[in-house]
Amino acid sequence: MNLDGQIDNYFGLVTNTLDRLDRKSISEFVDMVLETSDNGGTIFIFGNGGSGATASHICGDFLKGISCGSEKKIKAMCLNDNVPSLMAIANDISYGDIFVEQIKNFLKKEDLVIGISGSGNSENVVKCIEYANQIGAATVAFCGFSGGKIKKLSSLSIHADIDNMEVAEDIHLIVAHCVKNIIAEKLKNRAVCESELTATAAT
Numbered sequence: 130m131n132l133d134g135q136i137d138n139y140f141g142l143v144t145n146t147l148d149r150l151d152r153k154s155i156s157e158f159v160d161m162v163l164e165t166s167d168n169g170g171t172i173f174i175f176g177n178g179g180s181g182a183t184a185s186h187i188c189g190d191f192l193k194g195i196s197c198g199s200e201k202k203i204k205a206m207c208l209n210d211n212v213p214s215l216m217a218i219a220n221d222i223s224y225g226d227i228f229v230e231q232i233k234n235f236l237k238k239e240d241l242v243i244g245i246s247g248s249g250n251s252e253n254v255v256k257c258i259e260y261a262n263q264i265g266a267a268t269v270a271f272c273g274f275s276g277g278k279i280k281k282l283s284s285l286s287i288h289a290d291i292d293n294m295e296v297a298e299d300i301h302l303i304v305a306h307c308v309k310n311i312i313a314e315k316l317k318n319r320a321v322c323e324s325e326l327t328a329t330a331a332t
Contacts, residue, residue, distance in 0.1 A: 249277020
């Protein structure tokens with residue numbers, strides 16, 4: 130079975146979407162992450178399904194990939210990782226409140242809130258960003274398709290302008306890895322971390 134055409138088509142969608150991605154928004158996102166860290170703030174990140182997996186991945190990169198071996202740490206929390214809290218809120222209140230009810234316990238004005246939604250219209254993501262705006266925290270939307278509600282609500286949007294959920298999710302993770310590498314270079318952490326890991330492996 131020759132699937133070259135289908136493979137090329139999908140890869141083409143990813144490449145074309147990347148080519149049209151607003152580079153300035155990525156630069157601004159880097160600045161927001163660094164500013165949040167400098168101000169002692171926490172980054173809260175969340176999403177549903179595949180976007181939730183991306184949120185977990187980004188949080189892990191902030192906590193380990195960027196912070197490893199450095200005196201300067203990035204404080205981050207992924208709101209879709211606490212399953213008991215998610216289930217309790219969904220069961221006792223509503224699924225639309227699973228993120229906002231958590232963040233009410235923590236959020237401060239100097240924090241950064243990142244909502245990920247392919248459609249941009251997930252109710253629980255929208256509610257959390259709306260609450261963050263009320264508190265005065267900075268907000269970032271990772272979205273696809275037309276951008277949806279969160280693109281309009283957020284201080285900054287990383288918009289994968291494509292009507293394809295899988296490609297939008299691909300772009301979000303690519304951007305996240307790009308940002309991780311840029312920040313790690315800025316903080317000069319990578320060489321320190323890698324040298325520590327090499328020394329640990331040798332013992």
